[in-house]
Amino acid sequence: MTETSVLLEPSTGYLLLALFSALWIGLGFYWGRRNKSFEDHALAGRNIGLALGSATAAATWITSNTTMLAPQFALELGIWGMLAYSMAAFGLILFAPLAKRIRQLMPHGYTSGDFFRLRYGRLAWGIFLVFTLFYSLTWLVTMAMAGGILLEALAGIDYVWGMTVVLAVCVIYTMRGGLAAVIGTDFIQSLIIIVGIVVVGFAVLQNVTVSEIHANLTANKPALVDVLFPAAIMALFNNLLFGLGEVFHNNVWWSRAFAFREGVGSKAFLIGGLVWFPIPVAAGFIALASGALGVAVPSPDMVGPLVIANVLGEFGAIAIFIIVFCSLASSIDSLLAATSDLITEDIYRRLISPAATPERLKSVAQIVTLVLGFGTWAVCVPRIGTLASVLFFAGPLVGAMIWPIVTGLYWRRATTTGAVGGMLLGGGIGLVSYFEIGWFVASTIGTAVSMAWVLACAALSRTQFDWNLLKEA
Amino acid sequence: MTFSATFLETIVYGALIWCGISALGLGALLVRDIARGESW
Numbered sequence: 419m420t421e422t423s424v425l426l427e428p429s430t431g432y433l434l435l436a437l438f439s440a441l442w443i444g445l446g447f448y449w450g451r452r453n454k455s456f457e458d459h460a461l462a463g464r465n466i467g468l469a470l471g472s473a474t475a476a477a478t479w480i481t482s483n484t485t486m487l488a489p490q491f492a493l494e495l496g497i498w499g500m501l502a503y504s505m506a507a508f509g510l511i512l513f514a515p516l517a518k519r520i521r522q523l524m525p526h527g528y529t530s531g532d533f534f535r536l537r538y539g540r541l542a543w544g545i546f547l548v549f550t551l552f553y554s555l556t557w558l559v560t561m562a563m564a565g566g567i568l569l570e571a572l573a574g575i576d577y578v579w580g581m582t583v584v585l586a587v588c589v590i591y592t593m594r595g596g597l598a599a600v601i602g603t604d605f606i607q608s609l610i611i612i613v614g615i616v617v618v619g620f621a622v623l624q625n626v627t628v629s630e631i632h633a634n635l636t637a638n639k640p641a642l643v644d645v646l647f648p649a650a651i652m653a654l655f656n657n658l659l660f661g662l663g664e665v666f667h668n669n670v671w672w673s674r675a676f677a678f679r680e681g682v683g684s685k686a687f688l689i690g691g692l693v694w695f696p697i698p699v700a701a702g703f704i705a706l707a708s709g710a711l712g713v714a715v716p717s718p719d720m721v722g723p724l725v726i727a728n729v730l731g732e733f734g735a736i737a738i739f740i741i742v743f744c745s746l747a748s749s750i751d752s753l754l755a756a757t758s759d760l761i762t763e764d765i766y767r768r769l770i771s772p773a774a775t776p777e778r779l780k781s782v783a784q785i786v787t788l789v790l791g792f793g794t795w796a797v798c799v800p801r802i803g804t805l806a807s808v809l810f811f812a813g814p815l816v817g818a819m820i821w822p823i824v825t826g827l828y829w830r831r832a833t834t835t836g837a838v839g840g841m842l843l844g845g846g847i848g849l850v851s852y853f854e855i856g857w858f859v860a861s862t863i864g865t866a867v868s869m870a871w872v873l874a875c876a877a878l879s880r881t882q883f884d885w886n887l888l889k890e891a
Numbered sequence: 892m893t894f895s896a897t898f899l900e901t902i903v904y905g906a907l908i909w910c911g912i913s914a915l916g917l918g919a920l921l922v923r924d925i926a927r928g929e930s931w
Contacts, residue, residue: 467929469920612914619907632896645892693913696906703903
């Protein structure tokens with residue numbers, strides 16, 4: 419048990435956990451009543467409006483990594499670190515026009531895998547599935563791990579028990595309610611998170627002024643306020659490209675593009691990105707205050723909760739507990755739903771049982787969600803690695819998928835050779851850069867290599883792709 | 892060359908106010924969608 423656990427009694431932690439678990443599961447069952455087919459379950463009837471659409475885009479992107487890693491970025495990379503994290507908002511903002519295009523080109527589509535299969539063929543589809551499943555499962559694992567770490571650090575709840583409860587709650591309501599439950603809970607969770615961050619932020623500023631924070635940093639950690647901090651500036655580009663790659667390829671976002679009502683997608687992603695943009699700064703500056711407040715930070719990835727709990731006492735501990743629990747749930751549920759849809763549509767329906775009924779597909783998606791939950795749990799139990807290293811390992815892989823997707827959606831001359839080579843070369847060289855140079859350049863290099871290959875192949879190609887091939891029923 | 896205290900103050904308060912406005916905006920948007928029968 420850590421020092422901070424005394425700030426939130428385990429009984430309070432269990433009470434909060436029980437209350438929010440009951441709320442999410444209850445809503446999941448309530449909203450899941452209308453789901454009859456796979457389309458209802460996976461895409462909420464393709465009829466999501468602007469408010470729910472905007473909120474789910476923002477809430478899904480507010481992960482535990484936002485609320486816990488943004489402060490860590492600020493602690494290690496200073497002001498540039500917070501701004502670098504905010505760059506990930508451009509993933510949502512720039513996906514806005516793509517969402518409109520996706521909905522137009524693929525009115526009957528279900529997953530991002532459908533796009534790769536129909537646009538580039540089976541080899542590119544296979545590579546895409548390996549990359550995206552690796553990334554999605556990595557993301558899922560980091561968040562489930564974060565859940566266990568948070569509950570243990572704040573309330574003294576055993577890591578394995580905490581992680582198990584967070585995961586189990588999300589699995590239950592996602593299985594029962596599908597995307598409708600995910601999007602409905604996302605709206606509530608996004609408001610709780612944003613309001614919580616504002617309240618906690620202003621409460622911290624009652625204890626220390628920004629001028630005092632700046633003076634302390636200038637005296638003790640001048641690199642954190644340095645305009646020319648090389649690693650931090652590289653992180654800016656890395657995060658921008660990581661955000662683009664993640665949003666552009668992942669079925670979490672594609673499933674929303676398919677689920678939003680006609681004409682809603684582009685506005686919802688734009689608003690979602692604008693809602694998300696200030697959050698890394700609002701959550702991250704708290705870490706910069708640790709020195710001025712005299713808070714010892716033994717573990718950088720816990721700096722946010724440590725500062726808040728130390729400065730604001732039990733109120734702060736409860737607030738951060740709720741904020742991070744909502745952040746975890748809003749992302750874990752989305753990943754469970756989107757990944758189970760991807761496996762159900764791209765593997766079960768396309769490779770195993772093409773004649774499966776919509777009702778059967780819905781049941782398979784629910785079973786896959788359960789299996790994903792168990793698999794994630796099994797990987798999380800040994801508690802491997804830190805949050806940042808596990809997540810950013812996948813950065814170059816997602817960066818390498820940006821150009822095959824963008825060119826494939828807009829350019830008839832984009833080719834399979836370009837897509838396959840771009841993903842393999844970009845992902846491979848990006849991974850070498852990750853180990854030889856550092857995480858902060860891996861996505862940038864992976865994306866640049868992929869871009870060069872994809873554009874060169876398209877420039878040399880005489881292919882004219884028929885967009886109607888994407889309209890598969 | 893370093894970031895000034897004023898710059899830090901601007902982005903911190905700006906981000907917190909921006910978040911507050913976002914929350915109000917999302918709430919208002921949902922009320923509008925429900926009133927029009929377009930929430931989902």
